[in-house]
Amino acid sequence: MKNEKVFSNGGFYQVVLTSNALLHTEAAKIGTNIVSKWLRTQHNSEPVRILDLACGGTPYTVLQIINGNDDYKFEYCGIDINPDQVAKASQTLECLKNVIRFEVLEGDIWNISALNLDRKFDLIFVGMNLHHGSSSQIKDLFIRMIPHFAASGLFLNHDLYKPEICSTVLTNKLSDSDWRKIFIDEQKAYLRQYNVDEKGLAENAVHIMKYDHPLSLTEAVALIANAGFTVKTHQMTAFNHLLGKYFAVIEAKLNS
Numbered sequence: 528m529k530n531e532k533v534f535s536n537g538g539f540y541q542v543v544l545t546s547n548a549l550l551h552t553e554a555a556k557i558g559t560n561i562v563s564k565w566l567r568t569q570h571n572s573e574p575v576r577i578l579d580l581a582c583g584g585t586p587y588t589v590l591q592i593i594n595g596n597d598d599y600k601f602e603y604c605g606i607d608i609n610p611d612q613v614a615k616a617s618q619t620l621e622c623l624k625n626v627i628r629f630e631v632l633e634g635d636i637w638n639i640s641a642l643n644l645d646r647k648f649d650l651i652f653v654g655m656n657l658h659h660g661s662s663s664q665i666k667d668l669f670i671r672m673i674p675h676f677a678a679s680g681l682f683l684n685h686d687l688y689k690p691e692i693c694s695t696v697l698t699n700k701l702s703d704s705d706w707r708k709i710f711i712d713e714q715k716a717y718l719r720q721y722n723v724d725e726k727g728l729a730e731n732a733v734h735i736m737k738y739d740h741p742l743s744l745t746e747a748v749a750l751i752a753n754a755g756f757t758v759k760t761h762q763m764t765a766f767n768h769l770l771g772k773y774f775a776v777i778e779a780k781l782n783s
């Protein structure tokens with residue numbers, strides 16, 4: 528997905544992000560609370576080293592987590608496949624006072640072993656990108672992540688998940704992809720409140736049908752647990768957001 532238009536500078540993802548159509552605000556709140564609690568009760572070494580996989584040009588959630596824990600010092604390493612997002616993220620990170628070292632590297636998260644990362648990380652985050660991978664890519668990613676965790680390491684994810692109702696849909700032999708058309712319509716209705724242009728909405732719909740293949744939360748939890756993690760989920764339906772049922776935060780820790 529290198530240089531995908533939606534994810535490049537001037538692409539529609541920035542509109543989606545600033546209008547909070549993917550619940551980044553809520554994910555950042557949940558993530559900040561999880562990380563604050565973890566830092567106070569389970570993890571006491573500094574700087575806190577973060578690996579942000581598929582960080583994008585605006586690593587919103589991780590930046591909020593870092594800002595929300597400003598009594599701690601952080602080191603940040605972002606990975607993105609798109610060179611213009613690597614350059615943009617590097618500029619964005621410069622202004623964070625409690626980040627004492629940062630780097631953003633060009634690379635493919637489905638092959639993190641090839642990145643030759645020279646450190647272990649306390650927190651590994653993937654935001655809005657697991658849904659681009661196949662089950663086997665996601666499973667391999669979790670297995671490949673294991674050697675990169677420092678002691679008491681934490682994994683966090685914010686992502687799009689297939690509604691559980693789709694298992695019923697599947698057993699009724701309807702197409703697995705049908706629900707995405709409903710999601711696209713609901714997301715369009717949400718985004719139109721922000722007067723976005725119809726061309727951008729159409730491009731985004733094409734992107735979703737081509738690249739977005741989310742698992743259900745239950746499927747994702749089973750897959751991550753099978754890779755050797757204890758998993759906890761945070762659903763977003765309690766928030767007053769039109770698209771809340773499609774998003775969740777996953778928290779996981781390696782089994783000892």
Ligand SMILES: C[S@@+](CC[C@H](N)C(=O)[O-])C[C@H]1O[C@@H](n2cnc3c(N)ncnc32)[C@H](O)[C@@H]1O
Nearest residue numbers: 528534581582583607608609634635636654655
């Ligand atoms: C939906 S954006 C997510 C950005 C950010 N993590 C967030 O939470 O908003 C997906 C990002 O992942 C990047 N990406 C897509 N496939 C990738 C891959 N295989 N390896 C690394 N980055 C990838 C894209 O270039 C894009 O910047």
